[in-house]
Amino acid sequence: MMVLPFIGLAGSAAAALAGRRGIAIGLWLVSLIGTLALLSAHATSALNLNF
């Protein structure tokens, strides 16, 4: 799941490079929504670490 935003954003950058603006923006939007959805899954997680 955590890998999906990176795959989407890599696809977005590749689409931009290939001249496909619509696809690039679409993939960016999906990836950003995915990132925020993943944040909601981790928003309550406290790191139990001692340094």
Place this chain on the structure above:
Amino acid sequence: MALLHARTLNALGLLGCSAILLVAFGYQFLLGELPCPLCLLQRAAFAASGVGFALNIRFGSRPSHYGVTILSAVAGAVVAGRQVALHVVPGTGGYGSTLMGVHFYTLALIAFVALIGAVGVLLLVGEALRPETRGQHDGWLFGKACLLLFLGIVLANAVSTAAECGGGLCPDDPTHYEALDAWLKDERRLP
């Protein structure tokens, strides 16, 4: 400023996003610090911010492309702010090592705010920049190189995240590359 091309400035912005991701990679591989889930989401937000600069490099500067960068930076600031809040209470410790005495999630929050400010400045001085003409290739080669570098770094992040977390959610306190280790273990079991 008038001599500066908008494409070059956006390429520098993209280089900045790439540099941040490279520094994070350096700490991950040279110092063995595995990124936590919130750290990964901040990396994703930096990559998403870079997409706005990439669009400006490829298709020319447009307000909608700057919007891509601003929205991504706001999302990243929310994630970084959340992590700062997790550790802001004295005695709760921090995650990972520091750079100049500041934890990376705090630096990320500062960087996202700075990114929003930088885009604001770019929008403000946009009219003063040398206008692009159709077919003009000034800065395109440099921009293309930056775009390819950025694409490589984002792909490397995808591979690294897959090795750490596999297809599921990452552990809150990662200690090793779970998916990669599990895959290597399965490989050794095979005859």
